[in-house]
Amino acid sequence: MSKKGNYHDNAATASFFSLLIKVRVKRKIYPTRALARADIFDYIEGFCNPRRNHGANGVLSSVRYEKQY
Known part of the structure:
Protein backbone atom coordinates (compact mmCIF):
# COMPACT_ATOMS: atom_id res chain seq x y z
CA MET A 1 0.00 0.00 0.00
CA SER A 2 1.18 3.48 -0.74
CA LYS A 3 0.51 6.74 1.00
CA LYS A 4 -3.01 7.98 1.50
CA GLY A 5 -4.32 9.80 -1.55
CA ASN A 6 -2.25 7.94 -4.14
CA TYR A 7 -4.80 7.10 -6.82
CA HIS A 8 -2.66 4.27 -8.24
CA ASP A 9 -3.05 2.47 -4.94
CA ASN A 10 -5.95 0.23 -5.88
CA ALA A 11 -6.32 0.75 -9.63
CA ALA A 12 -6.06 -2.96 -10.45
CA THR A 13 -8.65 -3.88 -7.83
CA ALA A 14 -11.04 -1.15 -8.94
CA SER A 15 -10.65 -2.27 -12.54
CA PRO A 31 -32.25 -15.15 -4.54
CA THR A 32 -29.72 -15.84 -1.80
CA ARG A 33 -26.28 -14.62 -0.80
CA ALA A 34 -24.94 -18.17 -1.13
CA LEU A 35 -25.97 -18.34 -4.81
CA ALA A 36 -24.37 -14.96 -5.47
CA ARG A 37 -21.12 -16.03 -3.83
CA ALA A 38 -21.09 -19.31 -5.77
CA ASP A 39 -21.72 -17.57 -9.10
CA ILE A 40 -19.01 -14.98 -8.53
CA PHE A 41 -16.57 -17.66 -7.35
CA ASP A 42 -17.25 -19.69 -10.50
CA TYR A 43 -16.60 -16.62 -12.66
CA ILE A 44 -13.31 -15.81 -10.95
CA GLU A 45 -11.98 -19.38 -10.78
CA GLY A 46 -13.41 -20.51 -14.11
CA PHE A 47 -12.65 -17.52 -16.31
CA CYS A 48 -10.64 -14.70 -14.72
CA ASN A 49 -7.77 -16.68 -13.23
CA PRO A 50 -7.12 -19.37 -15.87
CA ARG A 51 -8.07 -17.61 -19.12
CA ARG A 52 -8.34 -13.80 -18.87
CA ASN A 53 -5.10 -11.94 -19.62
CA HIS A 54 -4.16 -9.13 -17.24
CA TYR A 65 1.87 -15.86 -14.28
CA GLU A 66 2.04 -17.89 -11.07
CA LYS A 67 3.48 -20.91 -12.88
CA GLN A 68 6.09 -18.75 -14.59
CA TYR A 69 7.24 -17.06 -11.38
Whole structure:
Protein backbone atom coordinates (compact mmCIF):
# COMPACT_ATOMS: atom_id res chain seq x y z
CA MET A 1 0.00 0.00 0.00
CA SER A 2 1.18 3.48 -0.74
CA LYS A 3 0.51 6.74 1.00
CA LYS A 4 -3.01 7.98 1.50
CA GLY A 5 -4.32 9.80 -1.55
CA ASN A 6 -2.25 7.94 -4.14
CA TYR A 7 -4.80 7.10 -6.82
CA HIS A 8 -2.66 4.27 -8.24
CA ASP A 9 -3.05 2.47 -4.94
CA ASN A 10 -5.95 0.23 -5.88
CA ALA A 11 -6.32 0.75 -9.63
CA ALA A 12 -6.06 -2.96 -10.45
CA THR A 13 -8.65 -3.88 -7.83
CA ALA A 14 -11.04 -1.15 -8.94
CA SER A 15 -10.65 -2.27 -12.54
CA PHE A 16 -11.37 -5.90 -11.63
CA PHE A 17 -14.53 -5.07 -9.67
CA SER A 18 -15.74 -2.79 -12.45
CA LEU A 19 -15.33 -5.62 -14.95
CA LEU A 20 -16.98 -8.12 -12.59
CA ILE A 21 -20.03 -5.90 -12.24
CA LYS A 22 -20.29 -5.20 -15.98
CA VAL A 23 -19.84 -8.80 -17.09
CA ARG A 24 -21.37 -10.93 -14.37
CA VAL A 25 -23.45 -9.14 -11.77
CA LYS A 26 -25.19 -6.23 -13.53
CA ARG A 27 -28.96 -6.72 -13.92
CA LYS A 28 -28.81 -10.09 -12.17
CA ILE A 29 -30.90 -10.81 -9.09
CA TYR A 30 -29.65 -13.53 -6.79
CA PRO A 31 -32.25 -15.15 -4.54
CA THR A 32 -29.72 -15.84 -1.80
CA ARG A 33 -26.28 -14.62 -0.80
CA ALA A 34 -24.94 -18.17 -1.13
CA LEU A 35 -25.97 -18.34 -4.81
CA ALA A 36 -24.37 -14.96 -5.47
CA ARG A 37 -21.12 -16.03 -3.83
CA ALA A 38 -21.09 -19.31 -5.77
CA ASP A 39 -21.72 -17.57 -9.10
CA ILE A 40 -19.01 -14.98 -8.53
CA PHE A 41 -16.57 -17.66 -7.35
CA ASP A 42 -17.25 -19.69 -10.50
CA TYR A 43 -16.60 -16.62 -12.66
CA ILE A 44 -13.31 -15.81 -10.95
CA GLU A 45 -11.98 -19.38 -10.78
CA GLY A 46 -13.41 -20.51 -14.11
CA PHE A 47 -12.65 -17.52 -16.31
CA CYS A 48 -10.64 -14.70 -14.72
CA ASN A 49 -7.77 -16.68 -13.23
CA PRO A 50 -7.12 -19.37 -15.87
CA ARG A 51 -8.07 -17.61 -19.12
CA ARG A 52 -8.34 -13.80 -18.87
CA ASN A 53 -5.10 -11.94 -19.62
CA HIS A 54 -4.16 -9.13 -17.24
CA GLY A 55 -2.20 -6.07 -18.28
CA ALA A 56 -0.67 -5.61 -14.84
CA ASN A 57 1.33 -8.85 -15.03
CA GLY A 58 2.72 -8.82 -18.55
CA VAL A 59 -0.50 -9.77 -20.35
CA LEU A 60 -0.61 -13.25 -18.85
CA SER A 61 -3.45 -15.01 -17.10
CA SER A 62 -3.09 -15.27 -13.33
CA VAL A 63 -2.50 -19.02 -13.49
CA ARG A 64 0.22 -18.72 -16.17
CA TYR A 65 1.87 -15.86 -14.28
CA GLU A 66 2.04 -17.89 -11.07
CA LYS A 67 3.48 -20.91 -12.88
CA GLN A 68 6.09 -18.75 -14.59
CA TYR A 69 7.24 -17.06 -11.38
